[in-house]
Amino acid sequence: MYGYDIFHEDLMNSLITAVREGISSHAYIFEGDRGLDVESAARLFAAALTCANSEIAPCGACPSCVEAKAGTNPDIICVTPDSDRKTIGTKNMRALEGDAGIKPFAAKRKVYVFPDASLVTEPAQNVLLKTLEEPPEYAAFILVTENADTLLETIRSRSVIVHFPAVSESAVRKYIAEKYPEENDRLDFLAKYCAGIPKRADDIIADEGFEPLRKSALDNLPLLLGRRGTDVFKLQSYVDENKDDFVRILDFWTSFLRDVLLLQTGADDGIINVDKRDTLRRICAAHDPQRVVTTLDALTTAQKMTARYVNPKAVTYWLAL
Numbered sequence: 001m002y003g004y005d006i007f008h009e010d011l012m013n014s015l016i017t018a019v020r021e022g023i024s025s026h027a028y029i030f031e032g033d034r035g036l037d038v039e040s041a042a043r044l045f046a047a048a049l050t051c052a053n054s055e056i057a058p059c060g061a062c063p064s065c066v067e068a069k070a071g072t073n074p075d076i077i078c079v080t081p082d083s084d085r086k087t088i089g090t091k092n093m094r095a096l097e098g099d100a101g102i103k104p105f106a107a108k109r110k111v112y113v114f115p116d117a118s119l120v121t122e123p124a125q126n127v128l129l130k131t132l133e134e135p136p137e138y139a140a141f142i143l144v145t146e147n148a149d150t151l152l153e154t155i156r157s158r159s160v161i162v163h164f165p166a167v168s169e170s171a172v173r174k175y176i177a178e179k180y181p182e183e184n185d186r187l188d189f190l191a192k193y194c195a196g197i198p199k200r201a202d203d204i205i206a207d208e209g210f211e212p213l214r215k216s217a218l219d220n221l222p223l224l225l226g227r228r229g230t231d232v233f234k235l236q237s238y239v240d241e242n243k244d245d246f247v248r249i250l251d252f253w254t255s256f257l258r259d260v261l262l263l264q265t266g267a268d269d270g271i272i273n274v275d276k277r278d279t280l281r282r283i284c285a286a287h288d289p290q291r292v293v294t295t296l297d298a299l300t301t302a303q304k305m306t307a308r309y310v311n312p313k314a315v316t317y318w319l320a321l
């Protein structure tokens with residue numbers, strides 16, 4: 001869309017149409033998973049806000065649009081931590097406050113884009129709040145975050161919150177097929193596993209350890225469903241060897257068991273791990289549905305325990321029981 005790689009054309013169309021009609025706010029919170037590339041949507045929106053031809057913004061041809069696309073528009077300011085810091089502090093926000101007092105260089109708007117607003121510390125958010133309370137006529141702020149709730153309520157209440165939802169499986173499939181034609185063999189699995197978050201595929205494809213770990217999780221799944229004492233020991237040693245990947249192993253097990261349950265109920269179409277269908281069918285035949293359901297419940301609890309930093313060995317012991 002307008003040369004920007006975005007996944008939410010309809011949503012952006014409605015926001016941009018409002019800008020063309022002269023309706024825009026001073027502050028926006030763009031909320032969505034990192035894998036939805038909300039930052040690109042924010043950059044497109046900044047281009048629309050600064051375009052010289054407001055009726056057709058972003059026209060793509062005016063100097064402002066050209067510079068916006070190249071990332072060199074002096075009226076679109078990207079707010080990130082200083083190179084030696086991980087967060088955006090009060091010093092940065094005071095500097096921004098001063099900068100916002102200076103009129104735009106060439107465009108009619110001056111837009112501050114925060115690619116990750118969760119990095120703004122709470123004291124710094126309070127400084128930013130002052131600017132948001134009485135913004136200069138021309139200023140606009142776009143705060144990108146995975147979760148708007150991490151921002152102060154006072155910031156949220158002064159902003160238009162735009163939620164970017166997960167996209168369709170077919171949109172994910174299209175993204176992967178175009179970007180990674182060599183992944184055709186596991187395209188079906190990836191399109192489902194990414195659960196509406198296209199760029200999750202980038203991480204999976206770049207991670208050489210993903211498939212070996214997933215395979216080992218599947219190989220060890222029968223131990224989790226088994227009832228023999230020796231299974232518990234084997235399971236413990238498997239987890240011990242892979243304790244750094246325990247969270248992912250739990251995710252894999254949950255995903256596999258959901259599929260087993262679907263196969264048991266005949267709902268084959270819904271399974272995620274389509275490339276492991278035969279193995280899952282064998283597991284499905286060897287264990288009764290009730291056992292699968294209780295194990296799946298236990299896995300949900302195990303994930304919560306892990307989130308509370310209970311160590312993998314203790315969680316596995318509890319799971320096996």
Ligand SMILES: [Zn+2]
Binds near residue numbers: 051052060061062064
């Ligand atoms: Zn333009």
